[in-house]
Amino acid sequence: MSRPRLLVVDDHDMLRTALVELLVQAGFEVAGEAADGADAVALAKQLEPDVVLMDLRMPVLGGLDATRLIKDASPATQVILLTAFDSPTLQQHAEEAGCFAFLVKGCPPGTLRLTIHEAIAFRRSLLPPPGSPVR
Amino acid sequence: MTAEAASRAPAGEAGFRLLAEHLPDIILLAFDPEMRIWAATGAAIRARGWTPGHFVGKTVPEVGRPADAAIAEAYCRAALRGECRRLVTTGKTQPSRMWTHHYVPLPAEDGSVIGGMVIARDISDQRRAERELRASQRQLAEAQRIAQVGSWEWDLDTDELTCSDELCRILGRPLGFRLPLADLAQVIHPDDLELVAARVAWMRTDPSPCTIEFRVVRPDGTVRTVLARSEGIVDETGRVVRCIGTDQDITDRRRADAERRRLLNRVYEAQEGQDRRLAADLHDGHVQSLAAIGFKLEQARLRLGASGSPEVDELLWQVTKDLSTEVTSLRRTIGRLRPLVLVEDGLEAALREEAKSACSRAALAACEVASELEGRLDPVVETALFRVAQQALANVVDHACATHAEVSIACTDEGVVLRVSDDGCGFDPDHVQVIGDIAHFGLIAMRERVEALGGRFQVATAPGKGTVVEARLPLTDPVEAAWP
Numbered sequence: 001m002s003r004p005r006l007l008v009v010d011d012h013d014m015l016r017t018a019l020v021e022l023l024v025q026a027g028f029e030v031a032g033e034a035a036d037g038a039d040a041v042a043l044a045k046q047l048e049p050d051v052v053l054m055d056l057r058m059p060v061l062g063g064l065d066a067t068r069l070i071k072d073a074s075p076a077t078q079v080i081l082l083t084a085f086d087s088p089t090l091q092q093h094a095e096e097a098g099c100f101a102f103l104v105k106g107c108p109p110g111t112l113r114l115t116i117h118e119a120i121a122f123r124r125s126l127l128p129p130p131g132s133p134v135r
Numbered sequence: 136m137t138a139e140a141a142s143r144a145p146a147g148e149a150g151f152r153l154l155a156e157h158l159p160d161i162i163l164l165a166f167d168p169e170m171r172i173w174a175a176t177g178a179a180i181r182a183r184g185w186t187p188g189h190f191v192g193k194t195v196p197e198v199g200r201p202a203d204a205a206i207a208e209a210y211c212r213a214a215l216r217g218e219c220r221r222l223v224t225t226g227k228t229q230p231s232r233m234w235t236h237h238y239v240p241l242p243a244e245d246g247s248v249i250g251g252m253v254i255a256r257d258i259s260d261q262r263r264a265e266r267e268l269r270a271s272q273r274q275l276a277e278a279q280r281i282a283q284v285g286s287w288e289w290d291l292d293t294d295e296l297t298c299s300d301e302l303c304r305i306l307g308r309p310l311g312f313r314l315p316l317a318d319l320a321q322v323i324h325p326d327d328l329e330l331v332a333a334r335v336a337w338m339r340t341d342p343s344p345c346t347i348e349f350r351v352v353r354p355d356g357t358v359r360t361v362l363a364r365s366e367g368i369v370d371e372t373g374r375v376v377r378c379i380g381t382d383q384d385i386t387d388r389r390r391a392d393a394e395r396r397r398l399l400n401r402v403y404e405a406q407e408g409q410d411r412r413l414a415a416d417l418h419d420g421h422v423q424s425l426a427a428i429g430f431k432l433e434q435a436r437l438r439l440g441a442s443g444s445p446e447v448d449e450l451l452w453q454v455t456k457d458l459s460t461e462v463t464s465l466r467r468t469i470g471r472l473r474p475l476v477l478v479e480d481g482l483e484a485a486l487r488e489e490a491k492s493a494c495s496r497a498a499l500a501a502c503e504v505a506s507e508l509e510g511r512l513d514p515v516v517e518t519a520l521f522r523v524a525q526q527a528l529a530n531v532v533d534h535a536c537a538t539h540a541e542v543s544i545a546c547t548d549e550g551v552v553l554r555v556s557d558d559g560c561g562f563d564p565d566h567v568q569v570i571g572d573i574a575h576f577g578l579i580a581m582r583e584r585v586e587a588l589g590g591r592f593q594v595a596t597a598p599g600k601g602t603v604v605e606a607r608l609p610l611t612d613p614v615e616a617a618w619p
Contacts, residue, residue: 012423012427014427018434019430021430021434022430022433026437084426084469086463086466089488105462106461110433
């Protein structure tokens, strides 16, 4: 089974770099990085990642709008919203946009990796098993 | 005099003396063509210890003040020519007293002048009363001018309002201005005319004291705000026959109120702006950096892996966990400084989150939110109402010991009404004010916040009776407007 491929989207360079390094260290393949929602949509279309880690507030295009566009183009791709804001209403908006999960930055250690694994498992459950006839 | 009385009165000179002797403060002197006094009468003669003998046989100029002798002679001669004269002078023996002397002709039955009369009247008391009345009126007028309070009287029979000088000035009308009630529209601001007309109609039948605030328009177009107080006067049947009242010019006070509200509003806007900038700095800088540090710490733990010391791994795990706690705390601070949901989703959504949070923090059985809002309000109004609700719910959490709380927003023609109520322990509002600990409950801040936007703030509470915090805000022109 190939390594899960991730797309990391955040306009904060230091955080994005640290997150990418952590994910690589944790055994994930970071297929691409983006600093705004519009680049994220374009890269998602191009790279077809398993999971997108998406910031909420970014220039050009916000995380929720970018999520909607990615899910429209590739429903199997799972998006985890990773934001510094925490609110039930925001969680609801994230769910409505099609996010797999809503995580706050600074969440307890291990939560992020666990959620990514859950998202990957969910994505795989949506795809046909290997060896299935392709129509 | 009735016919019966006339028939009983003595005739001729005796009758004349009888009448004159009972006229207070009067001396009557009859003189012949030589100006010699042949009769003297009047109660004032006796009152001063004199007798007719002091006058009879002397000439008129002789009995008066020597300084008046020449004019007295001239006026006697005028009277003898059939003319009337009037002299105001001081007393001969008591210079402090004032007298009027009327010189009139004394006609015979055929109309020819056979002599004259001097009707002398002591007007000292009358003059003093007039002086006191004038002084009193001056003081009243001065007091009205200083206090900018005019007075008026409305006679319901003539249906006309009589205005004091100060009221004339307030209305920008000439002194002596009278206002027929049918012409109210000439004076009252068009927007307030219906209100005033309704109150006038009410006053026609109800004499109870009443107070009303409205605007008047001067002929030059200047608008003044007045506070009118009035009450009715009834006749023996209870019918209102007159109304009296005062109109106080409170234009300057209202302007000062508006200016105070404007300044307070600017203070709050500045504070919100500062909070917004601080929240942005914390969010865009510190929270992101701390989260990045957290990722690096976790990466370090992963790198150490199984080869690392368990103590170091435990230490890194603990530091990462502490960092997570601090970031969570920082996020809450950002949320308080600038609630994202208020900005993005509006007041109702923000109140629902705040109520949910309060419910959890205070272990309430329920904290309902009921809203009549159908769209977004002005951001300034939304922020103010949210801050009031936030503080009121914080009080519920910290002080109320409540089991249920409710937040409601109602919309009226005048504006929006926010209520935060609970079934908790309540408090004695007087006691809170007396001990000056009102700031502890944030009540002053809430009140100022609401009043800065021309709203009204009320707290209804009593020990053991729960608390209801109510904020009413006008929706239009929040700084200039005031809740009616």
